[in-house]
Amino acid sequence: MTVTASTAGRRRARSTKILFDVGRFLVVLITTYLGLLAVTFFIGRVIPIDPVLAILGDRAPASAIARVRAEMGLDLPIWQQFLIYIRQILSGDFGTSVLTTNPVLTDIARVFPATLELATFGTLIGTIVGIPLGVLAAVKRDTLIDQAVRLIGLIGYSIPIFWLALLCLLLFYGKLDWVAFPGRIDIAYEYTFTPITQLFLLDAILQREWDVAWDVFRHIVLPGCLLGYVSLAYISRMTRSFMLTELGQEYVVAARAKGLSERRIIWAHVLRNAAVPLVTVIALSYAGLLEGSVLTETVFSWPGVGLYITNSLQSADMNAVLGGTLVIGSAFIALNLLSDLLYRTLDPRTRAR
Amino acid sequence: MTIQITKTFSLLLAGAALASLVAVQPVLAASPPDTLVEGFAFDDIISVDPGEAFELSTAEITGNCYSMLVRLNPDKTSEVVNELAESWSVSDDKLTYTFKLKPGLKFASGNPITAEDVAFSMERAVKLDKSPAFLLTQFGLTGDNVTEKAKAVDPTTFTLTVDKPYAPSFVLNVLTATVAAVVDKKLVMSKAKPVTPTDKYKYDTDFGNDFLKTGYAGSGPYKVVAWKANEAVVLEANPNYFGEKPKLKRVIYRYMKESASQRLALEKGDIDVARNLEPGDMESVSKKEGLKVTSAPKGTVYFISLNQKNADLAKPEVREAFKYLVDYDAIGETLIKGVGTIHQTFLPTGQLGAIEDKPYKLDVAKAKELLAKAGFKDGLSVTFDVRNIQPVTGIAESFQQTAAQAGVKVEIIPGDGKQTLTKFRARKHDLYIGQWGSDYFDPNSNAETFTSNTDNSDDSKNKTLAWRNAWDVPELTKETQSALLEPDSAKRAAIYEDLQKKVLADSPFVIIYQQVEVAGYSDKVKNFKLGPSFDTNFVYTVSKD
Numbered sequence: 001m002t003v004t005a006s007t008a009g010r011r012r013a014r015s016t017k018i019l020f021d022v023g024r025f026l027v028v029l030i031t032t033y034l035g036l037l038a039v040t041f042f043i044g045r046v047i048p049i050d051p052v053l054a055i056l057g058d059r060a061p062a063s064a065i066a067r068v069r070a071e072m073g074l075d076l077p078i079w080q081q082f083l084i085y086i087r088q089i090l091s092g093d094f095g096t097s098v099l100t101t102n103p104v105l106t107d108i109a110r111v112f113p114a115t116l117e118l119a120t121f122g123t124l125i126g127t128i129v130g131i132p133l134g135v136l137a138a139v140k141r142d143t144l145i146d147q148a149v150r151l152i153g154l155i156g157y158s159i160p161i162f163w164l165a166l167l168c169l170l171l172f173y174g175k176l177d178w179v180a181f182p183g184r185i186d187i188a189y190e191y192t193f194t195p196i197t198q199l200f201l202l203d204a205i206l207q208r209e210w211d212v213a214w215d216v217f218r219h220i221v222l223p224g225c226l227l228g229y230v231s232l233a234y235i236s237r238m239t240r241s242f243m244l245t246e247l248g249q250e251y252v253v254a255a256r257a258k259g260l261s262e263r264r265i266i267w268a269h270v271l272r273n274a275a276v277p278l279v280t281v282i283a284l285s286y287a288g289l290l291e292g293s294v295l296t297e298t299v300f301s302w303p304g305v306g307l308y309i310t311n312s313l314q315s316a317d318m319n320a321v322l323g324g325t326l327v328i329g330s331a332f333i334a335l336n337l338l339s340d341l342l343y344r345t346l347d348p349r350t351r352a353r
Numbered sequence: 354m355t356i357q358i359t360k361t362f363s364l365l366l367a368g369a370a371l372a373s374l375v376a377v378q379p380v381l382a383a384s385p386p387d388t389l390v391e392g393f394a395f396d397d398i399i400s401v402d403p404g405e406a407f408e409l410s411t412a413e414i415t416g417n418c419y420s421m422l423v424r425l426n427p428d429k430t431s432e433v434v435n436e437l438a439e440s441w442s443v444s445d446d447k448l449t450y451t452f453k454l455k456p457g458l459k460f461a462s463g464n465p466i467t468a469e470d471v472a473f474s475m476e477r478a479v480k481l482d483k484s485p486a487f488l489l490t491q492f493g494l495t496g497d498n499v500t501e502k503a504k505a506v507d508p509t510t511f512t513l514t515v516d517k518p519y520a521p522s523f524v525l526n527v528l529t530a531t532v533a534a535v536v537d538k539k540l541v542m543s544k545a546k547p548v549t550p551t552d553k554y555k556y557d558t559d560f561g562n563d564f565l566k567t568g569y570a571g572s573g574p575y576k577v578v579a580w581k582a583n584e585a586v587v588l589e590a591n592p593n594y595f596g597e598k599p600k601l602k603r604v605i606y607r608y609m610k611e612s613a614s615q616r617l618a619l620e621k622g623d624i625d626v627a628r629n630l631e632p633g634d635m636e637s638v639s640k641k642e643g644l645k646v647t648s649a650p651k652g653t654v655y656f657i658s659l660n661q662k663n664a665d666l667a668k669p670e671v672r673e674a675f676k677y678l679v680d681y682d683a684i685g686e687t688l689i690k691g692v693g694t695i696h697q698t699f700l701p702t703g704q705l706g707a708i709e710d711k712p713y714k715l716d717v718a719k720a721k722e723l724l725a726k727a728g729f730k731d732g733l734s735v736t737f738d739v740r741n742i743q744p745v746t747g748i749a750e751s752f753q754q755t756a757a758q759a760g761v762k763v764e765i766i767p768g769d770g771k772q773t774l775t776k777f778r779a780r781k782h783d784l785y786i787g788q789w790g791s792d793y794f795d796p797n798s799n800a801e802t803f804t805s806n807t808d809n810s811d812d813s814k815n816k817t818l819a820w821r822n823a824w825d826v827p828e829l830t831k832e833t834q835s836a837l838l839e840p841d842s843a844k845r846a847a848i849y850e851d852l853q854k855k856v857l858a859d860s861p862f863v864i865i866y867q868q869v870e871v872a873g874y875s876d877k878v879k880n881f882k883l884g885p886s887f888d889t890n891f892v893y894t895v896s897k898d
Binding site for chain 2: 047048049050053054055056057058059060061062063064067070071098099100101102107110166169170173174177180181182183187190298299300301303307308311314315316
């Protein structure tokens with residue numbers, strides 16, 4: 001009797017705790033979104049660009065300017081404009097982009113997959129190459145290898161990606177003809193190939209269109225590797241520092257004393273522990289790439305989010321900017337959640353609590 | 354950001370120079386043989402509806418895909434030639450224009466082209482009241498009277514009644530603008546959406562505006578198949594075109610922003626034409642085997658203007674002195690090489706009455722003397738709003754240096770294009786560097802903005818360039834208006850010559866150069882030419898080997 005009662009009580013306590021957790025999470029989520037919206041909205045309104053100018057151009061007659069200003073609600077006080085905007089968002093209406101004249105959501109659905117594909121490609125490369133490099137640097141600390149890895153990281157950190165991108169384009173596309181350019185896919189395929197998920201590489205493989213897949217790969221490989229390099233620079237440095245912290249722990253000494261092989265100690269024990277904070281690092285770097293690397297997208301004529309938001313911002317196309325910011329904000333929040341979840345899986349201590 | 358890009362870009366050029374020492378591979382053609390592929394930065398397109406669009410890139414699309422009653426003669430730009438019209442005449446009182454249409458013409462849809470379509474096209478442009486509507490409303494057309502003033506008398510006769518006895522050359526020049534492009538009434542109205550009338554918009558239909566923003570209902574050599582913002586514009590040959598059929602099946606404008614990227618893709622044959630080459634890339638393309646360059650002067654002039662609200666800048670000696678502080682020769686030889694030619698009058702070369710006077714050159718001593726006369730022996734300080742894009746940034750920096758030699762301290766305030774323009778339109782600048790492109794190929798377009806200011810108060814409805822610089826010139830305004838009503842073309846030209854001389858001597862405008870549009874293209878492309886205006890950049894004459 002007493003045993004079941006206490007189990008029920010514990011169960012109840014656990015479900016209230018879950019409810020509480022969910023509630024707290026929702027509050028954080030809503031405040032984050034509100035803050036995101038408010039900041040973007042007000043920045044958008046204080047930039048010294050007249051949005052009507054962006055819609056009508058420089059030559060429009062005064063009557064047309066007044067009409068559009070009223071249509072956009074720009075003659076209302078700012079707080080009222082903000083409330084109207086929030087109401088629209090809540091009813092699922094993100095407004096229409098001035099530049100493209102499409103609903104903002106349609107636009108984002110079109111440009112986001114391009115960025116997602118590129119960012120995923122970049123992060124994969126950054127992770128697959130960056131982590132072993134970081135481990136290597138930590139294990140061979142202060143040797144020539146460590147210095148070499150540091151140099152690679154430093155270069156990735158400090159060279160302007162725009163310059164590197166053009167230089168690589170000149171070499172791999174212009175001289176060597178290894179990669180394809182511009183955009184995501186060759187014109188010849190643009191009319192025959194119908195994507196399903198809008199992630200072209202995946203789509204082509206799913207449809208077993210190997211020549212399309214090859215063409216898409218040739219388009220993505222250079223910008224993807226460039227972004228990968230930037231993310232690699234960050235990931236390898238962080239891996240090195242996490243590894244060094246872990247290598248100084250007592251359990252490593254214990255493992256060594258037990259006579260475990262050095263390889264096993266490093267890859268199975270130390271890396272496993274270093275992996276916990278690393279997950280956050282990778283997630284952050286992925287989120288950073290998802291923002292759309294404006295310069296990379298510009299150089300490669302890659303129709304992604306970065307290019308979209310920059311162009312919109314320059315025309316004071318606030319609906320588009322706000323919509324884009326929300327999507328990126330959501331991606332950030334989702335990735336944070338994901339890394340939290342992974343944290344729990346990787347670190348048993350957080351699971352128990 | 355752009356400035357930074359430019360700087361890193363020059364670094365790249367240095368790198369490129371080294372890299373080009375490596376042997377060059379033969380050029381491989383990758384663009385399909387029946388398709389012309391152009392690399393083009395068409396960020397400005399917001400709609401491809403001719404009744405709404407007023408952007409330069411869209412002018413090219415409309416020019417290739419729609420027909421008008423009359424067209425600019427590309428070989429002699431002071432003349433117009435018939436397109437849909439077989440003939441035209443004007444009544445003795447110069448108020449009514451009658452156009453006879455060529456018989457048996459068809460839209461791409463297969464519908465016949467009638468005077469009814471012409472009248473409808475004007476009606477919807479006026480009633481929609483979008484950016485280019487003023488071109489038609491300046492003739493006295495309004496939403497209330499347009500069906501009376503612009504109407505079909507019979508299926509092949511269209512009449513247009515204007516409110517004043519304008520110079521016929523003026524009316525016809527305006528009718529070559531893309532807002533007068535003829536749309537397919539039957540098709541457009543079948544796609545029109547109902548609208549609830551308000552006091553701002555009194556009609557119960559959108560006249561197909563929503564459909565035409567991305568759709569097509571014309572009769573030109575090509576059809577608009579798709580416009581995807583910042584991706585591509587796709588044109589396909591119109592099988593029902595009444596003129597000589599286009600040689601290529603497709604034209605694709607591929608969105609490419611960077612000059613260096615365009616050059617690379619052109620060299621590799623992935624694009625056939627590169628449309629936004631900067632001077633450095635232009636020069637290297639011109640030297641490359643298998644590639645060619647072409648150029649055409651366009652109706653856009655670049656100027657520095659002095660806000661007359663600033664008491665220092667309002668002194669006539671200061672206005673004149675500033676004209677001596679621009680190093681025209683150096684700018685012409687370096688900064689605008691290939692993209693512009695030095696030009697000091699407000700009418701672009703090629704327009705009726707345009708003169709080529711270039712009385713000013715860099716003369717610091719003369720400028721100093723003038724400034725001393727105005728009471729600025731020890732110089733003065735001004736701010737300068739500059740959009741961060743080449744070549745204007747370079748010109749502004751050059752001016753800053755030469756002006757400093759005469760004791761004028763110039764503080765450059767860099768900004769995004771729309772940002773500096775917003776400030777300029779609010780008359781809050783000291784100095785501003787900008788450009789003015791003719792809205793239609795008639796001298797009135799530029800004269801009206803440079804030399805007329807009907808109301809110099811802050812809430813004026815007519816924000817011409819003269820107004821934006823608070824240049825209050827009632828006599829010049831009157832003279833500009835008189836030119837509009839001068840039926841004799843030679844006399845009309847004489848008035849514009851006089852206006853240009855006056856502006857040259859005394860205005861707050863330091864006019865520096867006229868834009869030249871350039872393009873690099875593969876020599877596989879035959880007959881590629883740039884026209885005198887953006888709507889005459891025709892692609893339908895182009896063929897490929």
